[in-house]
Amino acid sequence: MKARFFRATVLIAALALVWSWIQLPERVAIHFDFSGAPDNWASRSGAVLIMGAICLGMFLLFWALARWLPRLPLSLLNLPPATKARWVEAGQERQLKASMGEDLYVIGGLTMLLLSGVQVLTVLANRREPAALGWGAIVLVGLFLAAITTWTVGMLRRYREPPA
Numbered sequence: 709m710k711a712r713f714f715r716a717t718v719l720i721a722a723l724a725l726v727w728s729w730i731q732l733p734e735r736v737a738i739h740f741d742f743s744g745a746p747d748n749w750a751s752r753s754g755a756v757l758i759m760g761a762i763c764l765g766m767f768l769l770f771w772a773l774a775r776w777l778p779r780l781p782l783s784l785l786n787l788p789p790a791t792k793a794r795w796v797e798a799g800q801e802r803q804l805k806a807s808m809g810e811d812l813y814v815i816g817g818l819t820m821l822l823l824s825g826v827q828v829l830t831v832l833a834n835r836r837e838p839a840a841l842g843w844g845a846i847v848l849v850g851l852f853l854a855a856i857t858t859w860t861v862g863m864l865r866r867y868r869e870p871p872a
Contacts, residue, residue: 714770714813717820721763724827729756731831737839738830744841746833755830763823770816777809778802791867798870811863815856822852 729752736755737746750758777785782792782801785808795804825848833841 710810710813710817711774714774714817714820717817717824718763718767721767721820721824721827724824725756725760725763728759728827728831731835732756733834736830736834740833740841740845744833744845746839746841759823759827759830763820766816766819766823770812770819774809774812774816777812778805780805787867795867795870800870804867804870807866811859814859818852818855818859822848825852 732752732755734752736750736752737748738750738755738758739746739748741747782796782805785792785805792804795801825844829841829844829848832844833839836842
């Protein structure tokens with residue numbers, strides 16, 4: 709289920725890239741100062757290529773980590789020693805690593821949604837005359853941080869004790 713979420717968000721990011729290619733002007737504001745005014749520009753192809761490379765890199769990173777994590781020795785996982793010991797004593801070491809790998813798919817999916825939102829905000833900012841970012845970036849980052857924080861707190865609770 710979590711891997712399916714990740715794949716869906718990768719598709720959303722790909723669609724956002726295609727949509728941005730169609731919607732962006734030839735000259736694109738790609739970076740904005742704190743007030744929302746553009747301070748760096750690129751060509752449309754350069755802007756989409758850069759974001760495409762970032763999306764591809766994030767996809768590969770989270771996909772590889774999620775698939776690789778269950779194969780890692782438990783000693784390489786960043787958990788408190790007492791928590792690791794409880795999972796090992798319960799004979800649930802394999803389940804712990806599999807669950808952590810699945811959680812990486814969710815974190816990767818949330819990251820892909822963030823990148824998709826950045827693409828949408830870039831298009832919207834470049835539709836304004838003059839180009840300006842607006843409040844959307846603050847809302848997007850706030851939503852991303854809230855989602856990551858909520859998921860992380862849930863992970864901390866889930867990994868405290870192995871399932872019975």
